[in-house]
Amino acid sequence: MTGLSDSFQRPINYLRISVTDRCNLRCMYCMPAEGVKLLSHQDVLTYEEIYTIARAAAELGISKVRITGGEPLVRLGLPELIWMLRGIDAIDDISLTTNGILLSRYASELKRAGLRRVNISLDTLRQDRFEFITGSDYPLSQVLQGIEASRSVSLSPVKLNMVVMAGINDDELASFAQKTIDEGWHVRFIELMPFRGVSTKSSQFVPVSQMRKRLEVLGKLEPCNPSIGNGPAKYFRFPKAKGTTGFITPVSEHFCFQCNRLRLTADGKLRPCLMADDEVDLKEPLRGGVSPLGLKRLIEEAVTSKPLRHGLREGRKPRAGTITQVGG
Ligand code: SAM
Ligand code: SF4
Numbered sequence: 001m002t003g004l005s006d007s008f009q010r011p012i013n014y015l016r017i018s019v020t021d022r023c024n025l026r027c028m029y030c031m032p033a034e035g036v037k038l039l040s041h042q043d044v045l046t047y048e049e050i051y052t053i054a055r056a057a058a059e060l061g062i063s064k065v066r067i068t069g070g071e072p073l074v075r076l077g078l079p080e081l082i083w084m085l086r087g088i089d090a091i092d093d094i095s096l097t098t099n100g101i102l103l104s105r106y107a108s109e110l111k112r113a114g115l116r117r118v119n120i121s122l123d124t125l126r127q128d129r130f131e132f133i134t135g136s137d138y139p140l141s142q143v144l145q146g147i148e149a150s151r152s153v154s155l156s157p158v159k160l161n162m163v164v165m166a167g168i169n170d171d172e173l174a175s176f177a178q179k180t181i182d183e184g185w186h187v188r189f190i191e192l193m194p195f196r197g198v199s200t201k202s203s204q205f206v207p208v209s210q211m212r213k214r215l216e217v218l219g220k221l222e223p224c225n226p227s228i229g230n231g232p233a234k235y236f237r238f239p240k241a242k243g244t245t246g247f248i249t250p251v252s253e254h255f256c257f258q259c260n261r262l263r264l265t266a267d268g269k270l271r272p273c274l275m276a277d278d279e280v281d282l283k284e285p286l287r288g289g290v291s292p293l294g295l296k297r298l299i300e301e302a303v304t305s306k307p308l309r310h311g312l313r314e315g316r317k318p319r320a321g322t323i324t325q326v327g328g
Helices: 047-060 078-086 103-113 127-134 140-152 170-182 208-218 283-287 292-304
Strands: 014-018 064-068 093-098 117-121 159-164 186-191 234-237 245-248 261-264 269-271
Touching: 014 047, 047 078, 047 261, 047 283, 047 292, 064 078, 078 093, 078 103, 103 117, 103 140, 117 140, 127 140, 159 170, 170 186, 170 208, 186 208, 208 245, 261 292, 269 292, 283 292
Parallel strands: 014 064, 014 261, 064 093, 093 117, 117 159, 159 186, 186 245
Antiparallel strands: 234 245, 261 269
16 A cells, blocks of 8 residues: 555555657647647756656655656657666656657667556557648658567557547547457557647547447457556457457546546646646745755645546536646
């Protein structure tokens, strides 16, 4: 049992660290087409500052860390941060969420630095759609090479995250699921979350119940428990599939009752909940010379202020910040 728990007795052992708000893609569900105001270089935590926060959090009970963004691989020297975090005894799992564009270049260096596994966002297997969804002209093959590079250096399990959108990519559900059978992919289908300022619409939302119906053509999904993560996905397997099919339901079945996480933004704010605006600033106290104990008290303050649940189904959205600013 972790040493850290919130006001609702949920154990908190997982920290998601956003290392940048910058990204080389403009995914339609994530980034406003006009872009966002980016943080200045001085506002972004240095790797040393991230390390100091992670160490204090680990001393309180955090044992799992995920690096995210923005796109974490656009920040220079990321393997160095992984290497620093690996040196914190209490942290036993370091993972990365990436769009995969730069992954084939860095996979083996990341593995050597101590990264254990990766989640790669991939919403389509078609080049034309890839360009449409990501607002970029990168070749989709670059992401596929990133997947292969990660598998070849055993950054495993490699999980693929697909945000499902009606009329955009929902006709590819079965093609992705087929990859769990033919190629042993671990695919997770994610319900579209309604962030402010992005170009997706509520009519594009596909509930997991509908996703599952569409997959019936491939056979019966058997529940399985691969215990390969810290998150809320529910996992299944098609008969004879080596890979798994997971579903993440932030909207239709919120999983707040089992929430175990905190989020650190690139500019040093600790967010108790992705969907709420509350945050505790750690950067200014850190730069002002806060003591290790003072830093821990601030982390505990964020944990104590974790809300019981988000209000997406009731139409409540966070006021400020896109997911790239908060850290996805
Ligand atoms: N750039 C990296 C990537 O794309 O994997 C990491 C950051 S991204 C914000 C983290 C995750 O958030 C991705 O898996 C992405 O699919 C998911 N995400 C972003 N906006 C979303 C939305 N509106 N609904 C559901 N998932 C979303
Ligand atoms: Fe960038 Fe990831 Fe957001 Fe796409 S989902 S715009 S890759 S941060």
